Amino acid sequence: xxxxxxxxxxxxxxxxxxxxxxxxxxxxxxxxxxxxxxxxxxxxxxxxxxxxxxxxxxxxxxxxxxxxxxxxxxxxxxxxxxxxxxxxxxxxxxxxxxxxxxxxxxxxxxxxxxxxxxxxxxxxxxxxxxxxxxxxxxxxxxxxxxxxxxxxxxxxxxxxxxxxxxxxxxxxxxxxxxxxxxxxxxxxxxxxxxxxxxxxxxxxxxxxxxxxxxxxxxxxxxxxxxxxxxxxxxxxxxxxxxxxxxxxxxxxxxxxxxxxxxxxxxxxxxxxxxxxxxxxxxxxxxxxxxxxxxxxxxxxxxxxxxxxxxxxxxxxxxxxxxxxxxxxxxxxxxxxxxxxxxxxxxxxxxxxxxxxxxxxxxxxxxxxxxxxxxxxxxxxxxxxxxxxxxxxxxxxxxxxxxxxxxxxxxxxxxxxxxxxxxxxxxxxxxx
Amino acid sequence: xxxxxxxxxxxxxxxxxxxxxxxxxxxxxxxxxxxxxxxxxxxxxxxxxxxxxxxxxxxxxxxxxxxxxxxxxxxxxxxxxxxxxxxxxxxxxxxxxxxxxxxxxxxxxxxxxxxxxxxxxxxxxxxxxxxxxxxxxxxxxxxxxxxxxxxxxxxxxxxxxxxxxxxxxxxxxxxxxxxxxxxxxxxxxxxxxxxxxxxxxxxxxxxxxxxxxxxxxxxxxxxxxxxxxxxxxxxxxxxxxxxxxxxxxxxxxxxxxxxxxxxxxxxxxxxxxxxxxxxxxxxxxxxxxxxxxxxxxxxxxxxxxxxxxxxxxxxxxxxxxxxxxxxxxxxxxxxxxxxxxxxxxxxxxxxxxxxxxxxxxxxxxxxxxxxxxxxxxxxxxxxxxxxxxxxxxxxxxxxxxxxxxxxxxxxxxxxxxxxxxxxxxxxxxxx
Numbered sequence: 001x002x003x004x005x006x007x008x009x010x011x012x013x014x015x016x017x018x019x020x021x022x023x024x025x026x027x028x029x030x031x032x033x034x035x036x037x038x039x040x041x042x043x044x045x046x047x048x049x050x051x052x053x054x055x056x057x058x059x060x061x062x063x064x065x066x067x068x069x070x071x072x073x074x075x076x077x078x079x080x081x082x083x084x085x086x087x088x089x090x091x092x093x094x095x096x097x098x099x100x101x102x103x104x105x106x107x108x109x110x111x112x113x114x115x116x117x118x119x120x121x122x123x124x125x126x127x128x129x130x131x132x133x134x135x136x137x138x139x140x141x142x143x144x145x146x147x148x149x150x151x152x153x154x155x156x157x158x159x160x161x162x163x164x165x166x167x168x169x170x171x172x173x174x175x176x177x178x179x180x181x182x183x184x185x186x187x188x189x190x191x192x193x194x195x196x197x198x199x200x201x202x203x204x205x206x207x208x209x210x211x212x213x214x215x216x217x218x219x220x221x222x223x224x225x226x227x228x229x230x231x232x233x234x235x236x237x238x239x240x241x242x243x244x245x246x247x248x249x250x251x252x253x254x255x256x257x258x259x260x261x262x263x264x265x266x267x268x269x270x271x272x273x274x275x276x277x278x279x280x281x282x283x284x285x286x287x288x289x290x291x292x293x294x295x296x297x298x299x300x301x302x303x304x305x306x307x308x309x310x311x312x313x314x315x316x317x318x319x320x321x322x323x324x325x326x327x328x329x330x331x332x333x334x335x336x337x338x339x340x341x342x343x344x345x346x347x348x349x350x351x352x353x354x355x356x357x358x359x360x361x362x363x364x365x366x367x368x369x370x371x372x373x374x375x376x377x378x379x380x381x382x383x384x385x386x387x388x389x390x391x392x393x394x395x396x397x398x399x400x401x402x403x404x405x406x407x408x409x410x411x412x413x414x415x416x417x418x419x420x421x422x423x424x425x426x427x428x429x430x431x
Numbered sequence: 432x433x434x435x436x437x438x439x440x441x442x443x444x445x446x447x448x449x450x451x452x453x454x455x456x457x458x459x460x461x462x463x464x465x466x467x468x469x470x471x472x473x474x475x476x477x478x479x480x481x482x483x484x485x486x487x488x489x490x491x492x493x494x495x496x497x498x499x500x501x502x503x504x505x506x507x508x509x510x511x512x513x514x515x516x517x518x519x520x521x522x523x524x525x526x527x528x529x530x531x532x533x534x535x536x537x538x539x540x541x542x543x544x545x546x547x548x549x550x551x552x553x554x555x556x557x558x559x560x561x562x563x564x565x566x567x568x569x570x571x572x573x574x575x576x577x578x579x580x581x582x583x584x585x586x587x588x589x590x591x592x593x594x595x596x597x598x599x600x601x602x603x604x605x606x607x608x609x610x611x612x613x614x615x616x617x618x619x620x621x622x623x624x625x626x627x628x629x630x631x632x633x634x635x636x637x638x639x640x641x642x643x644x645x646x647x648x649x650x651x652x653x654x655x656x657x658x659x660x661x662x663x664x665x666x667x668x669x670x671x672x673x674x675x676x677x678x679x680x681x682x683x684x685x686x687x688x689x690x691x692x693x694x695x696x697x698x699x700x701x702x703x704x705x706x707x708x709x710x711x712x713x714x715x716x717x718x719x720x721x722x723x724x725x726x727x728x729x730x731x732x733x734x735x736x737x738x739x740x741x742x743x744x745x746x747x748x749x750x751x752x753x754x755x756x757x758x759x760x761x762x763x764x765x766x767x768x769x770x771x772x773x774x775x776x777x778x779x780x781x782x783x784x785x786x787x788x789x790x791x792x793x794x795x796x797x798x799x800x801x802x803x804x805x806x807x808x809x810x811x812x813x814x815x816x817x818x819x820x821x822x823x824x825x826x827x828x829x830x831x832x833x834x835x836x837x838x839x840x841x842x843x844x845x846x847x848x849x850x851x852x853x854x855x856x857x858x859x860x861x862x
Binding site for chain 1: 442454458479556579621712717
């Protein structure tokens with residue numbers, strides 16, 4: 001068969017169709033999972049752990065859906081409305097009213113094919129080129145922020161990001177803080193966006209930080225978008241005592257992925273009725289309808305409140321223990337061989353490691369580790385939206401490692417990270 | 432709770448976030464399906480029929496996935512790579528090589544969250560604003576074309592469409608033909624696109640028409656995109672004897688929806704390795720990964736070839752009979768009460784009715800029918816991409832009705848269509 005000459009891609013095509021941090025990551029992850037990955041220490045992805053009692057619960061639920069009712073066949077064989085399954089939306093609204101006192105109905109909700117798609121929709125709904133030609137941006141009060149946002153722009157720069165204040169909070173611990181003195185909400189800012197708990201750092205913005213961001217949003221009449229994929233009320237992978245909050249000035253997203261259902265691609269947007277309706281319309285145009293299965297699986301557990309108990313009593317403690325194990329392992333393994341800090345682990349599935357003075361880039365460190373069978377994510381991907389001239393060295397000194405895998409894989413991965421960082425440090429000393 | 436003042440939407444937000452033909456349709460459809468819809472004659476959507484033996488097969492397969500293996504839990508609890516499940520892609524490539532002789536491997540394939548998303552990606556990959564500022568468009572050699580494309584542009588006009596030649600082929604039958612004398616492939620055309628069988632008309636472009644389009648594409652080195660959601664090798668809802676064809680100049684899409692699995696949202700792109708890779712990257716950026724379930728359900732049936740037998744021996748005959756029943760019903764019910772033509776039914780799930788001289792718009796006819804409990808789609812939505820000045824009256828004289836529902840619903844719907852058209856015709860005579 002003769003090869004066609006390559007066709008031109010559009011500007012949007014070049015942006016979305018090229019290789020990106022997130023496409024590399026998902027490719028690494030997917031292939032490691034599919035091929036088994038005994039030889040690969042996969043500390044790179046956001047794949048949630050298989051938690052035995054949760055896994056068992058999904059199995060029971062799938063069996064129930066098949067045996068006792070038409071639920072399973074219905075989920076595969078019928079289209080739901082683009083906004084999501086009406087019964088699921090009602091059940092979720094009732095849960096949020098009952099448990100958290102939020103004044104919402106199904107009109108405030110819209111389902112998307114995963115949380116990431118919700119952000120593609122929300123960013124482009126509000127920012128980019130306006131009807132009169134002005135350009136608007138999403139303000140990220142603090143980077144590092146989620147790698148999955150970085151390449152979502154269809155045109156021009158979509159983000160304006162700020163460096164955080166870096167606060168050393170222990171011998172080998174630090175925490176990022178929003179630098180409120182630096183933030184400027186100019187006319188061209190369409191919305192403020194944060195993930196909380198933050199992917200990649202495990203940071204949880206404090207209630208005070210959230211209140212200040214909320215006030216800024218309110219003062220400028222722009223939405224505060226909060227990516228709550230790891231947060232409360234589910235999956236509740238949040239280790240600090242903070243308050244879940246929603247109001248009409250906010251757009252909050254939830255996901256079923258970190259409950260253990262990433263393969264179902266189920267994201268949830270909680271917003272004003274206008275925003276929720278717009279997201280539903282975007283789902284219709286871009287994807288016709290959403291995948292049904294995730295909603296069908298959890299619906300009765302939303303109705304009964306079981307999903308909150310699972311999150312609080314099983315999922316959160318499970319990951320808290322994983323986090324503590326990984327930190328202990330880092331402290332023990334890294335010792336005093338080189339300078340390092342771990343971001344305070346307040347939620348999500350990751351440790352964020354900072355090696356001040358690392359003589360190689362984190363990208364090179366990633367490549368060296370990959371050769372040794374350890375997959376992590378180079379930290380530089382998460383620092384997007386800063387001024388082009390920003391030469392903050394910190395950006396090349398960090399990495400994200402996932403702590404959800406078996407203790408053996410985590411321990412072995414950390415050992416190899418220590419070896420490679422040590423080697424890089426020594427290399428530079430002897431040069 | 433105080434209401435926030437509405438936030439500004441971007442140009443893209445206004446385009447994708449507004450109410451569209453497809454959002455209205457999917458909303459009508461989804462709610463009719465969810466609420467049962469005994470009182471609603473739902474002839475509006477693309478919901479495939481529940482075919483008893485096919486439905487039974489999906490039930491068995493779901494049971495098997497649960498009992499004999501880890502397939503079902505794996506499909507919900509693990510991320511696949513953005514391109515799709517590697518084993519599924521290999522199995523599909525092998526089937527297409529074996530059965531159709533196409534020279535392809537997994538490198539030529541990419542999964543999307545439904546066929547419609549594939550078109551959102553493909554159109555914007557190739558057309559729209561180019562890196563140097565030129566604007567490119569998708570050429571539709573013939574409208575009416577699929578309503579789901581109409582609102583997918585994020586910016587400017589995405590389509591250049593041509594009126595077809597209208598050929599009356601029987602006392603109450605007609606067929607659209609590509610008007611090759613009119614087609615102009617100018618420098619700003621990025622690709623040619625057709626659905627075959629065509630949604631909404633049930634038209635199947637002839638092998639000769641396809642060859643001529645393929646040659647035009649080749650001469651101008653642009654891709655020919657073929658939306659094969661209803662076509663061969665599966666679901667094979669195609670009543671004429673035509674040849675499935677693919678080559679590297681083509682981009683062909685398939686879907687699992689019309690096999691009876693629309694709730695899984697599974698689209699398939701078959702293209703050159705460069706295009707398939709770009710689609711996979713777009714999936715990563717826009718949606719992180721795809722829903723797994725549809726691929727997991729059909730994988731062994733792709734391996735064994737069962738999916739082809741199901742399509743050929745059950746699905747195609749089922750819809751052929753449905754089509755014939757609906758046409759007979761139309762002929763019998765409409766009689767000689769008014770002038771009408773049915774598009775020759777060569778595939779897909781719809782009859783396309785044309786009422787020459789209809790004194791009200793098809794949009795008004797839709798509204799009157801909706802009041803009487805019959806949902807159809809007004810034909811005007813399907814005529815997009817024509818010159819703004821085009822005042823072709825034909826555009827307001829057609830409707831699409833789905834023939835997949837029970838005989839009783841189809842019969843009753845057709846009866847009410849006849850009454851409303853009759854009433855409109857008489858109204859105009861007596862005025």
